[in-house]
Amino acid sequence: MNTDYNYKITPQEPIRSGFGPQTTAREALDGRLLSGKIAIVTGGYSGVGLETTRALAEAGATVIVPARTPEKARASIADIPRVELEELDLMDPASIDTFAKRFLDSGRPLDMLINNAGIMAPPLMRDARGYESQFATNHLGHFQLTALLWPALKQARSARVVSVSSTGIRFGGVDFEDPNFERREYDKWKAYGQSKTANALFAVGLDKRGQAQGIRAFSVHPGRIMTDLARYLSPEENAIGGIYKTTEQGAATSVWCATSLLLEGKGGVYCLDVDIAEVIPAFDLQGLGQVLTGVLPWAVDANLAEQLWKLSEEMTGVKFKS
Incomplete structure (x- = not known):
């Protein structure tokens, strides 16, 4: 097992938070008030993202919710206070640029960025650049978004970035030689696993670069939840058994990572429950029904995080400004 965490300040081991799998997002806040805080939650209008938005807003935060089609998302957030709906398509670099510019032009600091939006196991699709859709949406879009919002995160002086990963990391790591399935046959689960591993590695690399400026990064596995994320799955795949969480429970780890005082001075780690x-x-990783009780080595390896960072800069043409 690779344990090369050569710049990780926080050990990748439980801190006995006092919470668990049944904890809800509201409970994870532990009574903390967020008045005056600004958060962005991608995909914050459905599923786990919606409950993340609700918990943060009800605790007093202003939450910006980007959506590819804001009008379709409006009804879902209508009853939540302090929510601003914006337009953003993570598959479209120009849309990411435009959204980030609008936020930066507002002059506001960004206290919490929760990169929650994602797609899972679709048929092979590519963006305008030819990039495979899961890697483009789940990782590269969020990489570009975070880079562009970096000045606002620094302005907050104590910001947190949360990348929503998944137990999908069990399907494998990032194929640095062929991330877009140009020379190998497309496998929707390997592509999903690659993108979710990238989400976790991104938190490792981001925390390294942000901690000196008060920005800490975390990745989370929300748990198994039945949401619209499964829209591309067959009835047989959807029928796989296991213990499912509610969306309120699924949002708990994201909310905890974004707000908990227990994580002060920590970062660059993968969290669950x-x-x-x-x-x-690593063990026999075949099959959809398996439950991981921790994080697999390739999703938190420091050297792989640096390799991914370089690849992401090359593929997006975007670099973080110091």
Whole structure:
């Protein structure tokens, strides 16, 4: 097992938070008030994202919710206070540029960025650049968005970035030689696993670069939840058993990572069930029904995080400004 965490300040091991799998997003706040705080939650209008938005807003934060089609998302957030709906398409670099510019032009600091939006196991699709859709949406779009919002995160002086990963990391790591399935046959689950591993590695690399400026990064596995994320799955795939969480429980780890005082001075770690996960050895990873009790080594490896960072800069043409 690779345990090369050569710049990780926070050990990848549980801190005994006192919470667990049944903890809800509201409970994870532990009574903390967020008045005056600004958050962006991508995909914050449905599923786990919606409950993340609700918990943060009801605690007093102003939450910006970007959506590819804002009018379709409006009804879902209508009853939540302090929510601003914006337009953003993570598959479209120009749309990301435009959204980020609008936010920066507002002059506001950004206290919490929760990169929650994603797609899972679609048929092979590509964006305008020819990039495979899961890697483009789940990772590259969020990489570009975070880079462009970096000045606002620094302005907050104590910001947190949360990348929503998944137990999908079990399907494998990032194929640095062929991330877009140009030379190998497309496998929707390997592509999903690649993108979710990238989400976790992004938090490792981001935390390294942000901690000196008060920006800490985390990745989370929300748990198994039945949401619209599964819209591309067959009835047989959707029928796989296991313990499911509610969306309120699924949002808990994201909310905890974005707000908890227990995580002060920590970052660059993968979290699940409202605690930091332990690293577990790789095992027989075939099948959709398996439950991971921790994080697999390739999703938190420091050297792989640096390799991904370089690849992401090359593929997006975007670099973080110091």
